[in-house]
Amino acid sequence: MVNEEYGAKHSSALLSTANIMLHPFPPDQRNHRFPTNLNCQLSDNGAHSYNQQQKQWTVDCVSSADGNDPIHIIIKPPVNSTVNSLAMSSGNLKNAKKVCLFYAAEMEELAKRIAAQSDAIELRGINWRGLSRWLEVELRSDSKFTVRRLSFLIDDKFLAPFALGRNRSWNDWIPRKVNVAVWRAANNHLPTMSCLSSHGVDVSSSMCPLCESAQESLEHTLKFEDGFPNLSIPNAHGIRGEHVAFLASFSSPGVIFEQLSISYALPKLFISSFTLVLPFFPTGTSERMEDEGDIATAFTLARFLSNIPISRGGPTSVVIYDIHALQERFYFDDNVLPCFESGIPLLKSRLQQLPDSDNISIAFPDDGAWKRFHKQLQHFPMIICAKVREGDQRIVRIKEGDPKGRHVVIVDDLVQSGGTLIECQKVLAEHGATKVSAYVTHGVFPKRSWERFAHDKGGSPDNGLTYFWITDSCPLTVKEVKNKPPFEVLSLASSIAATLQI
């Protein structure tokens, strides 16, 4: 399909079928900052690459613009009940519950992976902040010195040319200027500066015609003038009577308001049921009510979630993975149905794949981790540690168990500064562990603290970790640690897909 001028209407029929490969520019044009050898996919969000791989452990590489920077994400088949597995299999699709899955912008990758698990799960968009998937780019043809404005479809991984002009090949065009100013409120993707530049778009030279500032040109379109979010649910009538879920990410206080607004709005659209999937419940770490006046913000957040309206089908289900403290389960009131899931089955399956799977011991860095996880890991030899926090310091010592000669995997719910894991690693290495790895469900890593973790490169555990497994509950971290040993991402996708069938 060819469209010669910008402003082309997007055709969903086209999007469901087309696959386009862009070819590199000729060598003399390579100084231009635009993606070469870019895998462009106008189809259903990369789902096919995952579909083929549901039946076994796989390591799937998500291509970047240059094709050299894969995200190391591991996907495994659903681990939940037979009922769910049966419902998910294509043969039983008729029995599977059809679910419309909305998602927060930063959860787009995980949402795609979830949808790839089952034809019963259909992705739906939210108009985030007036953004759209359209980016206008002006290109200059060297041969004819004409300027063309083309519309590009923005996807998280792919920047696809919607049209190159009749009878023209991509190589005829050289990007001259990218105009980020015209985003249309049509779709659900949140393009960011880094997203654009990762596709070779020179964002720094993209000027808004109104303010002539690149940064403000995005800001103009991101929010209302007063800074509050501009949201809408397209085709709200179309979800009446459907089972609806929203995949949320409360990665910072600033994004909670907009996602709560969506979570409060969806159940009132005459839907059959509503499920909020919040893989990481972010508050609660290191919260202590030691002095009168200390505030437990985990309770505040639980109250917000407890006030999600009921839908026609009844109370909202709230799915959370490995919530920090056991008592937080009871912070929710009876208006909602909290469903607490765990990433540990993913870890157990991964451990089975290791060549030294018969030499694994599990270490818990503190009592909290032991209480939370020991029942799920009871078939492994265990090492139980005690941890004391002294300001920024974490002091860890072994209380029980012997790491000598073992590949020890430290298991905890989350990592922040990394202090707990690093101190635990040191003490295990001192006591003779041959290898040390770590697993946490939630890789929070504020201030890029993941950089503190080195890879042992096959050497001693004093030098670093053999593996550091996290899940994709914190999507911003996944982007940062991609393709960086010792990190490996165990995707929650199959587990969430199965949970949506409850």
Ligand SMILES: O=P(O)(O)OC[C@H]1O[C@H](OP(=O)(O)OP(=O)(O)O)[C@H](O)[C@@H]1O
């Ligand atoms: O990476 P870090 O900055 O060391 O933080 C991570 C640690 O913090 C949390 O526990 P916490 O110390 O709050 O203990 P608790 O289980 O007693 O609340 C969490 O369970 C980790 O153990």
